[in-house]
Amino acid sequence: MQFKYIYIKNLFGLYNYNIEFFREDENKLTILTAPNGYGKTTVLTILDSLSPESLYYFYLLKYEMIEIGLSDGTRLLIDQFFSEKENQEKDKTSDIKQASVKEVRFSWLNEDSSVLCHFLYNNNVIRKAKRNLGFRHELLFENWGQDSSKSDKELLRNKRFNEYIAHDIGQDIFLMQLESLRTKFIHANRIYNEANEKNDVLPIQKIRQKLQKYLSWAYQNYLQQSQRIDSQFIKRVISKEKATISEQEYSQLAEKVMQKRDELFYFRLTDNIAIPSYDKENSFILYNYIKGLGEKYDNYGNLVEKLNLFNKLLQTKKFAQKNITFSPQHGFQIISANGDMLDENLLSSGEQNEIVLLFLLIFEVSDNSVLLIDEPENSLHVVWQQNFLDDILEIARIKNLQVIVSTHSISIVSRGQENAIDLYYLQNK
Template identity: 25%
Template sequence: MRIKQISVSGLFGIFDHVIPLNMDERITIIHGPNGFGKTAILRILNSFFNSRYADLRAIPFRNFRVEFDDTTSVEIIKNSENADGSETNNIGFNFYNHDSKPAYFALKQPDREVFISYGSDNSIRLREQIYPLIFRDCSTERTLSLEDSVEVYDSLSSSKLKLKEEPDWLEKLKDNIHIRLIESQRLLNVFPNRSSRRSAETPSMLSTVSAYSDELAKLMQDKFKEYGTTSQSLDRTFPVRVVKQQPSTDLTDEQLRYQLYELEATRSRLIEVGLLDKDEDAEFQIQPQDIDESTKNALSVYVEDVGKKLSVFAEIATKIDLLRKIINNKFAYSYKEINFSKEKGFVVTTSYGSSLSNSKTLLPTDLSSGEQHELVLLYELLFKVQPNSLVLIDEPELSLHVGWQVQFLKDLQDITQLADLNILMATHSPDIIQDRWDLTVELKGPHK
């Protein structure tokens, strides 16, 4: 299920926009003058599908409609005044499912207590409202905006946070459509402090690039642990399986040598991206005269086992490899290079004015704002978004010089193919668009 078209009327009380999404190439670019609602449209989409209703109330519009590729649609309606003329900020949702009567849900104004569900049958009071859109964590007494609190507490749960009152059809819709907003302000973010036990975790404002570096290190460590567990399991039964292995007449010596060569190439690639440690004894070279029927049986089991072990790294290695390729292409102009390790995550070095053996290691925060923006954006696309999501990118050109902007769309296409993503981005930059105006939708002013 994918979003096919979005439309808004009465945005800021002025604008009506219709935005068909590019279903084939999966990248849609919206552009237009400042103030026409590019960012607002992204925020409305993100607010609805991620239950950030404070944002939805804060953005002035009359009607917002999302159409899906299965012919269903959902409509968000804002009523600015009651029947008696008094001001209100009520929001209603209509879900149109083919020819059936539309399902309707009215979003209530937030009460003093907000209940957040951590599952189908478990809800706890997380926050107490002390002022409109401001909440206090009941366990830590920290004060947060609704947006920050939802983001922080959502990251502490394996499931999405949802208002307890949402109807089943709305929860099901949000389970099928995954939206992630990558905002223009990307260098600082709110992250949970995991230095203490879960019940006392508190959010902190941290450098995003540092937080993502630590996060990648943890992802790499987890994969290495999985690799170790798989290796132990296979090694324990290896002798028995070799003995029971039936001689194969189909496997030739040449095929076996090629499979061994492929395994070594894969292992070298994993060492290069930091997932495996370099082992001088790892190479397994077989001479033609060394292969007979008994060794062939053992080697065929070995090849199968090593393939299973290394397959643990397949997805993360491909993503790291693409990130490394794109970033190093950008960083070369400033004599920097990025690599990755299980201990540190991002490892940035510079060798300007010195030999490669005396290269200097930099902290991720030592990178320029443009370099950090690029690294954070690409990391989010590759590692933070689940497949088949719609990713909303606001002003990707921020802090990027023209050369990087020109290359951005091509890099984005490589990433969307690998990560299976759909993209809706807002930009002012013709250098981002280049000659791909067929992917664009222009936001225009009201007809006069």
């Protein structure tokens, strides 16, 4: 499921936005731009927080109402309002908001505006969920009037907390509905903000390690399936009537198998196995042999398509005096112009950012989902910024993605100006 529009009333107590996302079959790209402070990243975070883990974000964010239209015709309303505390709970020195009780209500509406399911946060359900899930020490601090920010932080990514509330109010279906909204949020500063403080593992290192695991697992599976297919070869050629295969039929199959072999060999996922020439007398045996090779190669599924796209887009970047090779042993390796192996950490920040970004887009974003990208221009050369949208649109077409980008980049906005929405002008209409 994808997004049609979002309407936000009184965001931060300041802004009202009515944003309609571009959703044509060949053009599902929306670019959000605005000066700092207008909530570009917040809009992306709102969309990304529509998950069973992250709903508590809507309890902490300041707004009056959010309405989100979905591609199946349903819509989600999120209302935040305040009611007065009981007299004995009021603090005469507090302002109106502090002397009130906050409630956030989620209503999932059908096309006819009937309520499909709902969810809510208020003081009672939050305290009950905390108490039953072992947050007793936080409740004690809150009763003493101490800061509850630590507790809030723990609840920002807490699926069990939301599952408890949903079950308690008889609305498990609400979280099930949220599962149909699949988003991937790629944050700004991808190179450094994911680094582990203890061992300083940078995202570029994690990406290489992930790719190595993907390729290694796929290669091991290929070897196992190859043994199974080889064991069936004798049965194939003995049990069947040995019909003569025409040279044309043989050549067509051989060409397809050779193309797969060459692609896999480039990524070191198979050996450079020779394909026998056509021999009429042995055509049946040879045909079944290369058919078996094709079946072995098919075990890689769409991995080769992803690798080809990854490699193709990296090649267009023309990293300065460097080439990239792939293998199950290393994931990828950086080779200098004189043949030396380079540590991936020695790549420029822009080169690292390109590899990290493209890997995430191609390998970790689910097909038919929503891709959210915040400030993709970070560390990218202006030439790469100009080509960014071309890369994104090619990936989006292959994976059927809806893409929503937040950016300050003039290069990106001008390249996709027909799909750009400026929140500054939207607010001041």
